Amino acid sequence: MTTQITARYKELAAQAEKALRERTASTAIRIQVGSATCEQAAGANDVFDEFRKHIAASERTDISLRLTGCTGRCSREPIVGVMIPHQLPVKYERVTREKVHEIFTRHVLGGKPVSEFVLDGALPDQCRHELLICGSARCRWQGPVNFRALLTERLEQAGLASQVRVGAASCFGACGAGVEGSRVHVLLRPDRVLYRIESEADLNEIIERHLIGGQAVERLQVPGKTIGRKFLELYGDVAFFNRQTRVVLRHNGVVDPDSIEEYFHYRGFEALVKVLEKNDPKWVIDEITRSKLRGRGGGGFPTGQKWKMAAAAADPIRYLICNADEGDPGAFMDRSMLESDPLNVIEGMIIGGFAIGAHQGFVYIRAEYPMAIQRLERAIDQCRQWGLLGKDILGSGFDFDLELRLGAGAFVCGEETALIHSIEGERGQPRIRPPYPTQSGLWGRPTCINNVETFANVPAVINYGADWFARIGTEKSGGTKVFALAGKARHTGLVEVPMGTSLREVVFDIGGGVAEGKELKAIQTGGPAGGCIPAKWVDLPIDYDTLTQAGSIMGSGGMIVLDDADCMVDIAKFFMTFSQDESCGKCTPCREGTTRMLEILERITAGKGTLEDLDKLRRLGTLMKKASLCGLGRAAPNPVLSTLDHFYEEYLAHVSAGKCPAKKCTALLSFEIIADKCVGCTACARSCPVECIAGRRKEAHVIDQARCIKCGRCFEVCRFDAVRRS
């Protein structure tokens, strides 16, 4: 029985390899274009099309073009990778049709990278090799030698300094248990060799034999496919990426999301085979429990414990649900995972189904994500064709199938009982728990619901080991968390870091700090259910518990950077508008509470608030937290309460002094034209929607304050800084 599963898997893997080889047999040069909703919004389709035409026109048969998912480097999309054998892979940013021509003629045909378009800065032309030294905080080298300094010194001596670049990388996942700190791992690009260095002699040998002699040093190589390796081989030179620890996103921007063959190539379904071979659901649950994986949807409930509860249910008919109703504004990691590596999520679900004894799974996904839906559908079809979903998976006797269910734009459906109602075809309203879904869920059957990112972690836990996974994170929470960094950060995009990483590392080291050199004011985490963490707490390690203590939550991982131009009262109002609109209306505390809190906030931002209003906000908020039926209502006051705690003086400025310090609340502003600076260009007068700006050409203009609606358009269009906002 056991050998049968592995044999079947090997057959499939061989079939996949064969198909892949045929597809790329005659191709030496590979071009890949990122393709996800955001990439396409930035113009990736045009870019792909342009490359296709160029390749056809060149009549070259050794160039292949393929699509990959997105790496999560949003502000630089579309991203294109050009891989020429024995050269460092080059990634280009913000590629347009025009840039395609340059890249194709100069780099693909001419062999010289177009350095001005290279992602995150120019690639030195003479750089032939790159050495990435592991800088993982968890297993940092404890020995006496500073390898990085030593390496730089030796390269200088050997005259290789200009040809070999030394960089840092995060975890390669190469350390076994108990050896952390006794060795350093170094990835050599583009040769794709991972070395383990334990002494100075090892280092010297690599320089002499490999970098000078061109021979890989077998003795020091780390065998096998370690986890972060593929991603870093491709993207290791980019600062935004090499400080991240990519576990869940390890294949984003590496594999073609529509190709099951490629997924096989990158250890796809190995975890599933391991699980089916063991044929012991209890073992799977134990592994997940030991890994300290906690629910990535925001609640942080231990996944192993949830699976155990579902597995222990008496009813033999059980369901497994993947919650892909990513409704938090500002969070898009689930979309990216489903669009870039859908099979990884599916594999996680099959394993979950096996663990809890379910034979039917559902993916509940937002209708707003058409591309994710399409890729998921395709992935499910492929799995069925390859015998990885359906009856008797890989000859193991285990049956499991998946079905997609679409949401229809209701934020509350992220709440598990509301989600269940929605799958049942009802209005998505929550109900009182207990009974918990693990006891009585979908159609009254035991149901286990996990988030996309939770499932995406499962294959890695099984493949690389629960101990390894647990060690990445903190004492109570294993692994990494993906954050969607957005707002005023210089580099926006998806950031995956170990649990326990500080906010500073995410916002400043990876995100490059605040854009336009402005001051960090606060970091909003957790979306409408979260709160604002003030800049002074930027060294806070990120974890479920620490964020909760700080008055925010981990949530699904939205992270919005706010600068001094953001008014905290306005941000609180923004989230309350959202929660009020999304409140399903079932329970009174949430339905009425969100409405009244919003009214008060609107009053404050309109300059009509009173000191008493601030007390009312706090009282109402506290009441809602205690009395609301579901998580939406209980968390809805968080944005208000956390800003009241940390930015009380800003509320005070609105109600007592009638001022908005961030100059955001327009009702509290006035606009006037500084006569000395006005050149009379008439731009403001022409843009004013109520025509309240008067003045002749080349003469100073004047705003009629009585008619001004404070829209701020004059302020925006003035190129001479002549409009004062106060």
Next chain:
Amino acid sequence: MMDVHSPGKSVDGDGRQAVVAAARAALGDAIAQFIDQCMQRPQPASHLIAVLHKVQAQHGYLSAEHLDAVAQLMQVPAAKVAGVASFYHFFRLQPRGKYSVNVCMGTACYVKGAERVAQRIMDELGVGWGETSKDGVFTLEGSRCLGTCGLAPVVMIGDEVHANVTPEQVPRILEKYIRAAREATV
């Protein structure tokens, strides 16, 4: 009008056949067949939302007639169908313009000025949230989050996503669609 008082009975003579035929005609063949498939599967009523998605994709919105027809064919009370259709934001009960102008009002877009972009669109088109312009070309809608936060602020018109939009760019962006709509009618 359809007879909504006799669902469940399929005896000839109570007008059921005529009701079914009218309902199928109102929804169109493709959707009627999709409903047939759903009815063969376990828990047929759970496919209600999927059916409404199909109806909206084909007809642009969910009219009262469509909702009644779905209720008839799926054997679900009309009140429940209307309840579900009105609960979810994604479903529209009014006809829309040729293009929906979807301004993302997610957090990232909001802090980067989506509100000002939306205000400019309202000024240009003379519409408020959820309204359709007089020429029937645009319907303005706000979206919770389009999930492309890195490109904020974002406006989706039809299927096209416009990234990093500023209020000043609004007239030029809209112009393209106005022209396309005008050419289509000529």
